[in-house]
Amino acid sequence: MIWVRLxxxxxxxxxxxxxxxxxxxxxxxVRANEQIRFVQYVHRYTEPLYRPFRGLLxxxxxPGGHPxxxxxxxxxxAFFVVHVVVRGLLRASSRxxxxxx
Numbered sequence: 001m002i003w004v005r006l007x008x009x010x011x012x013x014x015x016x017x018x019x020x021x022x023x024x025x026x027x028x029x030v031r032a033n034e035q036i037r038f039v040q041y042v043h044r045y046t047e048p049l050y051r052p053f054r055g056l057l058x059x060x061x062x063p064g065g066h067p068x069x070x071x072x073x074x075x076x077x078a079f080f081v082v083h084v085v086v087r088g089l090l091r092a093s094s095r096x097x098x099x100x101x
Contacts, residue, residue: 003094007087014083018076020046025072050075 024046032039050072057070 003090007090007094010083010086010090014079017049017079021049021072021076021079024050025069025076028069028072029066031067049079053078 020042023042027039027042034040034043053071053075055071056074060068060070062068
C-alpha cells in the first residue's frame with residue numbers, strides 16, 4: 001500500500017512541475033508584463049527547473065509574432081522521461097521478488 005501512495009506522490013510532484021513549466025511557456029508566449037506578481041512567481045519557481053535547458057533550442061516566432069520558447073518544451077519532455085523512469089522503478093520495486101523453490 002505504501003508503494004501506491006509513493007507513486008501517487010511522485011505523480012503529483014511531476015504534475016506540479018509540468019504545470020509550472022507550462023505556465024512559464026504561456027507567460028513567455030503572451031509576453032506577460034514582468035511586473036505582475038504571478039509572472040514573477042512563475043519565473044522564480046521555474047528558474048531552477050528551466051536553467052539547464054535555457055538556450056538549448058531556438059526561440060521561434062509563430063505567425064502572429066508570439067515567441068515559441070522551444071527550450072521550455074524540451075524541459076517538459078526531459079522531465080516526462082524522468083517521470084516515466086522513476087515511476088517504472090517504483091512499480092518494479094513494489095512487486096514481490098520471485099522465489100525459487
